Amino acid sequence: MVDQKLRARRLTRVGGPVAAGLAVLLALSACGGSIGGGSDGGDGGSGDPGPLKIGMLAPITGPAAPExxxxxxxFDLAIEHINDDGGVFGQPVEVVFIDDQADPATATQAAQRLVQQEEVDYIFGTITDDTTIAAATVADQAGVPMSxxxxxxxDYCSPHFWPFGETPTQLLTDLVPRMVEEFGGNVALVGNDYVFPRTYHEVSTQLIEEAGGTVVAEEYSPLGTSDWQPIITRLQGAEPDWILSAVVGGDAVSFVQQADQFGLLEGRGLTGVSVDQQFYPALAPQLEGRSQVVRYTDQLDSELNATFVEAYREAYDTQEPIPGVAGNAYDGMRFIAEAFEQAGSTDAEAVSEQIAEMEFEGLGGPVGFDPDNHVVQAPMYLTSIEAGSPYAVVEELGVVTDEQEKDCA
Amino acid sequence: MESLVTFGLAVLHLFGFYALLAVGLGLVFGQLGVVNVAHGEFVMVGAYVMYALDAVPFVLRLALAVGVGLVLSLLAEWTILRKLYSRGMLATLLAMWGLAIVLRQVAEAVFGATPRSVPFPVQGSVDVLGVRYPTYRLLVAVVSLLVVGAVLLVIYRTSLGLKLRASIENRDMAAVLGISPRVMIAGTFAVGTTLAVLAGALNSPTLGLTPGLGVAFLAPAFFAVLMVRPGSIAGPAVGALLVALLSSLLRTYFTETVADLVFFAALVVLIAVRPAGLSWRLPSWLTRSSERVA
Structure with missing residues (x-):
């Protein structure tokens, strides 16, 4: 069992045309907006609930835009399907969307707007852990539940915070021993230098050692690194059997492309966050034949998933592998809508009580929460990245336990 | 020995890339007095042109990227900058900042936010003094430095280059002598930014393409320009070599994050101590000798 320790000048006058142009550009870059908002919001009480109002935060611009x-x-597909099925409390769910640009300060302001001006009943988002904590802190102070x-x-816990994201333990518990068995015990760890990759590799180090392996190299580089040669040279020098990469975003593509060019991937295993679905379009030749553990893949064999995949492909006109976060968001928002429906109220206590007890049929099987540490419980899948059917399920791994010692309730 | 060769190759690659960026940035600053904060976005444009036209042969695609760079930069100079020169450096800086945002947004709207890649046109590796090195990477470094050399040769050894330098030294006097300031300004901006587009296009197969990819290249290019005498034309190339050397050296002996920290701290200290740039013998010698020849 993995013992987790999650931490976590005088200004010259600018002429009118410049100022006006700048204002337009700033407005363009902000890209914030409101979709279907403008109602009075929920009543926040247990009487006759008004329409359910969800605040949605996502960095659709900036470094985390792909995710x-x-x-x-x-999320949008979930709302569409919920409303097609009659909405919540018999009324369509309303959404107020704000782009947090992956910036904690923007996320804080956005969350404040959501809870104070928009009076949302629930906040959904966002991507990076620092922005999520920024928004969750505001939500917690206002008593608004969030996912x-x-x-x-x-490393955040609150009675009304229910994260649907996979933990490093859930992603790595089955993957690491299999990789050690298939490729060998000498492992090189690489990642971007921020909280998630470092925690991911803390967990992977323990699992590698438990599987009888050794970490022969561990390298981190700041987000936005385009030249990976020094790191690749050091990784090559360590002669690993396989590489576990937590390099993300455009950096993942640069790293894998350059590692391939320098011959680092020849005869070696590669897995980790860098082989996730969103990188497949850019890295297909380098990723094919490799394995990955996921919670969501568009290759899941269920009627519910078939409907979701068809709707996703039609709505967004794409044949590329659907990113796991899209599947998680779809399941998560539907789960929350059901919790509100069952609670019959927009009261945070009543909703959190439902979330803690509920078991909900998600795209890949039943989804629930550990009522104490709020770790999501849902089946994980070992997948194989093959041309034609990337991320095809090889084995159902069931629910992977992550016994984090924290009491969020 | 092997690690020395590896180090040398790493410096060569970075030098080629940064020299293309810094010489372009330096030219625009010298001639127009414009701090082109959109320079990195022009790198991004070059990389996306290579991605978008993937059916076209690689060398032809490079030529098309240069064409797109020239058209885009002339359009930007004509529609945005021309009206703002009289308003000073702050106005043009803000305008270029705005242009950078627009270029990123357009890339995101057209290509989406999912990272993209450009396949390598040349596969395999070559043996350089016992070190196996990707052929394409070596090729890009050599081509980049040849382009920088050719640009400097034109500037210091042709009558067109003489006109350009005259326009930079004293635009009014040059205009009295029949050198059109408007043509010189637009032409310099086009050449300077197109060098950035070319840098992006050449390096696209080694990069993960996202709309924000250019942001990371602005700081090293700026430092390369700031390290040398303001207005110097060949100086930024020397600055690029120093930046490449310093960056590679730090990244060899420190972890990436510490190397980044020390790199930027060293450059800030350098600029604070020598705000007029370092006095380099080579660029001043080049300028004097070329004036004699001219």
């Missing part, structure tokens, strides 16, 4: 857009897509939906190493 932010996927989160928004899964996120992407793989996370959050």
């Amino acid at each position: 932010g857009i996927a989160l928004q897509r899964g 996120q939906a992407i793989a996370t190493a959050l």
Whole structure:
């Protein structure tokens, strides 16, 4: 069992045309907006609940935009399907969307607007752990429940915070021993330098050692690194059997492309966050034949998933693998809507009580929460990245326990 | 020996990339007095042109990227900058900042936020003094430095280059002598930014393409320009070599994050101590000798 320790000048006058142009550009870059908002919101009490109002935060611009857009897509489809089925409390669910640009300060302001001006009943989002904590702190102070939906190493706990993201333990418990068995015990760890990759590798180090392996190299580089040669040279020098990468975003593509060019991937295993679905379009030749453990893949064999995949492909006109965060967001928002429906109220206590007890049929099987540490409980899948059917399920791993010692209730 | 060769190759690659960026940035600053904060976005444009036209042969695609760079930069100079020169550096800086945002947003709207890649046109590796090195990477470094060399040769050894330098030294006097300031300004901006587009296009197969990819290249290019005498044309190339050397050296002996920290701290200290840039013998010698020849 993994013992987790999650931590976590005088200004010259600017002429009118410049100022006006700048204002337009700033407005363009902010991209914030409101979708279907403008109601009086929920009553916050247990009487006759008004329409359910959800505040949605996602970085659809900035460094985490790929994940932010996927989160928004899964979420939007869930809202569409919920409303097609009659909404919540017999009324369509309303959404107020704000782009947090993956910036904690923006996320704090956005969350304040959501709870104070928009008076939302629930906040859904966002992507990076620091922005999520920023928004969750505001939500917690206002007594508004909140969820996120992407793989996370959050060291945050609150009675009304229910993260749908996979924990590093859930992602790595089955993956690491299999990789050690298939490729060998010498493992190189690489990642971007922020909380999630470091926590991910703390967990992986323990699992590698438990599986009889050794970490022969561990390298981190700041987000936005484009030249990976020094790191690749050091990794090559350590002669690993396989590489576990927590390099994310555009950096993941740069790293894998350059590692391939320098011959680092020849005869070696590669897995981790860098082989996730969102990188497949750019890295197909380098990723094919490799394994990954996921909670969501568009290859899941269920009627519910078939409907979701068809709707997703049609709505967003894409044939690329659907990112896991989109599936998590779809499941998460539907789960929350059901919790509100069952609670019959927008009261935070009543809703959290339902969330703690509920078991909900998600795209890949039943989804629930550990009522104490609020770790999401849902089946995980070992997948194989093959041309034609990338991320096809090889084995159902069931629910992977992550016994984090924290009492969120 | 092997690690020395590896180090040398790493410096060569970075030098080629940064020199293309810094010479372009330096030219625009010298001629127009414009701090082109959108320079990194022009790198991004070059990379996305290579991605979008993937059916076109690689070398032809490079030529098309240069064409797109020239058209885009002339359009930007004509529609945005021309009206703002009289308003000073702050106005043009803000305008270029706005242009950078627009270029990123357009890339996101057209290509989406999912990272993209450009396949390598040349596969395999070559043996450089016992070190196995990707052929394409070596090729890009050599081509980049040849382009920088050719640009400097044109500037210091042709009548067109003489006109350009005259326009930078004293635009009014140059205009009295029949050198059109408007043509010189637009032409310099086009060449400077197109060098950035070319840098992006050449390096696209080694990069993960996202709309924000250019942001990371602005700081090293700026430092390369700031390290040398303001207005110097060949100086930024020397600055690029120093930046490449310093960056590679730090990244060899420190972890990436510490190397980044020390790199930026060292450059800030350098600029604080020598705000007029370092006095380099080579650029001033080049300028004097070329004036004699001219």
